[in-house]
Amino acid sequence: MAEKKRFQAIKGTRDLLPPDTELWNRVEQTAREVFGTFGFGEIRPPIFEPTELFARSIGVDTDVVSKEMYSFFDRPIDLAPPHTFYDTGRYIKGLKDLLARGEIPNDEKNREIIQQLSERWEEFEKLPPDQPLEGEAKASLFRILGFRDRVRLGPEITLRPEATASVCRAYIEHGMHAWPQPVKLYYLGPMFRRERPQKGRYRQFYQIGAEVLETVQPGQGGAKDISKDAAVDAEVIEMVMAFFASLGLEGVQLEINSIGHAADNCRRGYVKNLQAALEKVKDKLGPDSQRRIETNPLRVLDSKLESEQAIIAGLPKISEQLCDDCEKEYAEVKRQLELRGAKYTENWRLVRGLDYYMRTTFEITAKGLGSQNAVCGGGRYDGLVELLGGLPTKGIGFAIGEDRLILSLQEAGKGGAAAGRDVFVAWMGERAQAAASAATQRLRAAGFRVELPPVEQKFGKALGQADKLGARYALILGEDEVATGQWTVKTLANGSQAKMSEAEFLEKLKNEVRK
Numbered sequence: 351m352a353e354k355k356r357f358q359a360i361k362g363t364r365d366l367l368p369p370d371t372e373l374w375n376r377v378e379q380t381a382r383e384v385f386g387t388f389g390f391g392e393i394r395p396p397i398f399e400p401t402e403l404f405a406r407s408i409g410v411d412t413d414v415v416s417k418e419m420y421s422f423f424d425r426p427i428d429l430a431p432p433h434t435f436y437d438t439g440r441y442i443k444g445l446k447d448l449l450a451r452g453e454i455p456n457d458e459k460n461r462e463i464i465q466q467l468s469e470r471w472e473e474f475e476k477l478p479p480d481q482p483l484e485g486e487a488k489a490s491l492f493r494i495l496g497f498r499d500r501v502r503l504g505p506e507i508t509l510r511p512e513a514t515a516s517v518c519r520a521y522i523e524h525g526m527h528a529w530p531q532p533v534k535l536y537y538l539g540p541m542f543r544r545e546r547p548q549k550g551r552y553r554q555f556y557q558i559g560a561e562v563l564e565t566v567q568p569g570q571g572g573a574k575d576i577s578k579d580a581a582v583d584a585e586v587i588e589m590v591m592a593f594f595a596s597l598g599l600e601g602v603q604l605e606i607n608s609i610g611h612a613a614d615n616c617r618r619g620y621v622k623n624l625q626a627a628l629e630k631v632k633d634k635l636g637p638d639s640q641r642r643i644e645t646n647p648l649r650v651l652d653s654k655l656e657s658e659q660a661i662i663a664g665l666p667k668i669s670e671q672l673c674d675d676c677e678k679e680y681a682e683v684k685r686q687l688e689l690r691g692a693k694y695t696e697n698w699r700l701v702r703g704l705d706y707y708m709r710t711t712f713e714i715t716a717k718g719l720g721s722q723n724a725v726c727g728g729g730r731y732d733g734l735v736e737l738l739g740g741l742p743t744k745g746i747g748f749a750i751g752e753d754r755l756i757l758s759l760q761e762a763g764k765g766g767a768a769a770g771r772d773v774f775v776a777w778m779g780e781r782a783q784a785a786a787s788a789a790t791q792r793l794r795a796a797g798f799r800v801e802l803p804p805v806e807q808k809f810g811k812a813l814g815q816a817d818k819l820g821a822r823y824a825l826i827l828g829e830d831e832v833a834t835g836q837w838t839v840k841t842l843a844n845g846s847q848a849k850m851s852e853a854e855f856l857e858k859l860k861n862e863v864r865k
């Protein structure tokens with residue numbers, strides 16, 4: 351008999367259960383409503399995409415791409431892996447067919463490996479059938495297995511670690527540059543990153559995000575555009591703040607920064623200075639920061655290491671080296687935020703962990719989250735669509751960590767009550783069962799949450815269960831009630847009881863439950 355095994359959710363993933371899921375639904379519903387009022391429509395991109403899409407967009411030297419992505423090689427559906435070593439011949443034939451049809455990557459490397467595999471197999475087959483598997487025969491077997499493992503059966507794909515790259519890919523794929531501009535999209539759903547799990551940090555987590563994309567028209571640019579971009583940035587930030595306000599999120603703090611653009615007289619020049627300054631203090635930095643001096647010096651500013659804080663405080667600041675346009679845009683973003691009543695603090699160390707950002711970056715923190723307190727991050731990413739093969743396009747957006755948002759709401763006691771029921775139908779007797787199920791159908795059709803016990807229970811037991819389920823009213827249906835059409839309704843909070851008709855009960859529910 352198979353050994354008994356208990357399965358558990360994989361580390362860093364979790365089940366979301368009722369009644370918590372009620373809060374999740376309320377949060378998502380509120381997002382849809384608030385974003386809708388700002389003119390955003392929903393996009394639902396796939397959960398997996400080509401690995402290269404993320405590598406190009408987010409950047410190969412970022413933590414996300416270099417160590418956190420869940421990537422794997424896809425495989426064609428109609429090629430069963432070899433069952434035994436001696437099944438390799440069939441497998442090779444299948445590989446060759448698929449290669450010819452382009453259903454597995456038909457590039458030089460793959461062709462070469464399959465060719466080698468095929469030749470080694472032919473040699474092996476020429477060996478006498480009763481030859482013991484040792485010496486040259488054994489070496490040949492291992493060579494075959496080696497080549498077999500190296501065949502790439504499909505493209506490399508990745509469970510999305512974020513959705514901005516997907517939205518840009520979709521923008522290009524669906525020719526959204528021809529839609530009325532700007533295109534405003536929002537999304538909700540799971541993202542995947544192989545991070546060390548802790549409170550507020552998971553390997554499958556949920557984001558609520560939004561993006562505004564606008565393809566640059568010929569002749570655009572200049573001072574007018576700077577104030578337009580700044581207004582778009584400010585409105586996007588205003589939208590997140592409005593969403594948080596409507597949920598009653600507490601301790602919301604907005605931090606902003608500008609990281610300029612990739613030019614020698616702007617960020618590129620700054621990064622050179624920063625690198626030089628970091629080289630001078632290299633010995634005092636930890637191994638992560640030391641490595642980043644080469645790979646991604648801006649990320650050193652993100653370090654949370656206590657021992658590095660004083661050193662970082664003395665490093666050159668990007669705000670001192672922004673080009674004129676970036677500086678103007680940043681000033682205008684601040685003015686636009688002020689006129690919208692959004693309170694912010696400036697944080698020159700806010701560089702964000704993804705490569706596609708330029709100019710405006712922002713993060714929002716909330717109460718009750720401990721060290722993982724960033725509940726939203728975002729910024730401008732002009733040029734990303736073009737980098738992915740589209741037309742020159744501006745972009746700005748954000749993503750909210752929904753898990754953290756929920757945690758913060760729950761810590762503040764805004765989790766909402768347990769699911770409960772509006773009505774528990776306590777029935778006794780055969781005739782009462784028919785009346786009870788008919789009444790239940792009508793109450794549910796009117797939108798109330800009704801529990802109908804599947805078997806008869808004594809009224810005392812039924813009322814106890816109604817209490818446990820957090821029901822508001824018990825509808826007591828016995829022979830009497832069925833005969834007279836006068837229902838007995840018990841209010842569980844205070845134990846009071848009254849007789850009334852179905853119409854009167856419905857009226858009562860409408861007035862008291864839907865208040």
Ligand code: HAM
Pocket residue numbers: 511512513514543545550551552553555556557559560561703724725726727728729730731746747748749750751752753754
């Ligand atoms: P991000 O800063 O990588 O930005 O993620 C945004 C938010 O997702 C974070 O502030 C955090 O709340 C949440 N988050 C990230 N990783 C985890 C995790 N492992 N567990 C729980 N929550 C997490 C982006 O993803 C960008 N795509 C945002 C954006 C959109 N920028 C422009 N448009």
